[in-house]
Amino acid sequence: MSLRRLLLVAIALTFSFLSSFVLATPLHIIAAENFYADVAKQVGGEYVSVSSILSNPDDNPHLFEASPTIAKSIAQAKIAIYSGIGYDSWMSKLLAGHSHLTIIDVASLIGRQDGDNPHIWYDPHTMLTFALAIKQQLIRLDPAHQASYQHNWQQFVASMHPILTDIDSLRQRYAGTEVTATEPVFGYMFAELGFKVRNLGFQMAVMNDTEPSISQMKGLHNDLIEHKVAFLLYNLQVSDPMTEQLKTLAQTHKVAIVGATETMPKGIHYQQWLKQELDAVQKVLKK
Numbered sequence: 001m002s003l004r005r006l007l008l009v010a011i012a013l014t015f016s017f018l019s020s021f022v023l024a025t026p027l028h029i030i031a032a033e034n035f036y037a038d039v040a041k042q043v044g045g046e047y048v049s050v051s052s053i054l055s056n057p058d059d060n061p062h063l064f065e066a067s068p069t070i071a072k073s074i075a076q077a078k079i080a081i082y083s084g085i086g087y088d089s090w091m092s093k094l095l096a097g098h099s100h101l102t103i104i105d106v107a108s109l110i111g112r113q114d115g116d117n118p119h120i121w122y123d124p125h126t127m128l129t130f131a132l133a134i135k136q137q138l139i140r141l142d143p144a145h146q147a148s149y150q151h152n153w154q155q156f157v158a159s160m161h162p163i164l165t166d167i168d169s170l171r172q173r174y175a176g177t178e179v180t181a182t183e184p185v186f187g188y189m190f191a192e193l194g195f196k197v198r199n200l201g202f203q204m205a206v207m208n209d210t211e212p213s214i215s216q217m218k219g220l221h222n223d224l225i226e227h228k229v230a231f232l233l234y235n236l237q238v239s240d241p242m243t244e245q246l247k248t249l250a251q252t253h254k255v256a257i258v259g260a261t262e263t264m265p266k267g268i269h270y271q272q273w274l275k276q277e278l279d280a281v282q283k284v285l286k287k
C-alpha cells in the first residue's frame with residue numbers, strides 16, 4: 001500500500017471512529033447540586049452522563065463561586081439543572097448564552113417563589129416532580145431510548161415508596177412534636193413529618209448571613225434550657241462558632257441533637273440519604 005493510500009485509510013478509520021464515538025456519546029447533563037445529578041442519572045441510566053457542580057460536602061452552596069472549568073463542562077451539556085429561588089443564582093450567569101441547553105429550574109417546576117425556604121429537595125415530592133420532568137425531557141431529546149427512560153423512571157418512583165411510608169409512620173406517631181434547628185436546611189422534611197418548628201426567624205437570619213436579634217437568640221436558648229423541644233437539628237456541613245455553641249448548649253441541657261447534611265454525602269443515592277436522615281430523627285424520638 002502506498003503511503004498516500006495508507007494515509008487515506010488512516011484518515012477514513014479516524015473519521016469513522018470519531019463519528020461512531022460521537023453517536024455513542026451519552027447525552028450529557030449538568031446539575032448544580034449532586035442530589036439532582038443522582039436522580040437524573042437514575043432516570044437517564046446508561047444513555048446519559050451526568051456531572052454535578054456542587055459535590056464536595058465541604059462546600060457551602062450558599063457561598064459557592066463557579067470556576068471556568070465548570071463553564072466548559074456546561075458547553076458540552078444538553079440539559080442543565082438548578083434548584084432556583086436564589087439558592088444557586090451563580091447558575092444563571094453560567095448558563096447565560098448557552099441557548100442550546102434545556103434548562104430545568106426545579107423551584108419553578110414546583111411553584112416555589114423567592115423568599116420561600118430554598119432547601120426544596122428535602123421534600124420528597126419535589127424530587128418526584130423533578131424525576132418526571134427529567135424523564136419527559138430525555139424522551140423529547142432522545143426518543144430512541146424512550147422505553148429505557150420510562151422503565152428507569154418507574155423504578156425511581158417505586159424506590160421512593162418506602163421513604164413516603166417511613167414519613168407517614170413517623171407523622172402518625174410524632175406529628176405535633178416541637179423541634180428547633182440552627183438553620184432551615186431540614187424545613188420541608190419537618191413539614192412533611194408534621195413537626196412544629198420553633199425559632200424560624202432565628203434560622204432564616206442565619207441562612208441569610210445576618211445576625212439573629214437578641215430576642216431570637218434568647219428564644220432559642222430558652223427552648224433548649226427549658227426543654228421545650230424534642231431535639232436541635234443542625235447542618236453537618238456548617239461548622240461555625242454559633243452552631244458549635246448551640247450544640248454544646250443542647251448537650252449540656254440533655255436535649256438531643258440531630259445532624260443533617262445540606263448536600264448528599266458521597267457514595268449513596270438520594271433515597272438512601274433521606275432514609276438515613278429519617279432514621280436519625282426516629283432514633284432520637286424513640287429515646
Ligand SMILES: [Zn+2]
Pocket residue numbers: 062119185207262
Ligand atoms: Zn442551606
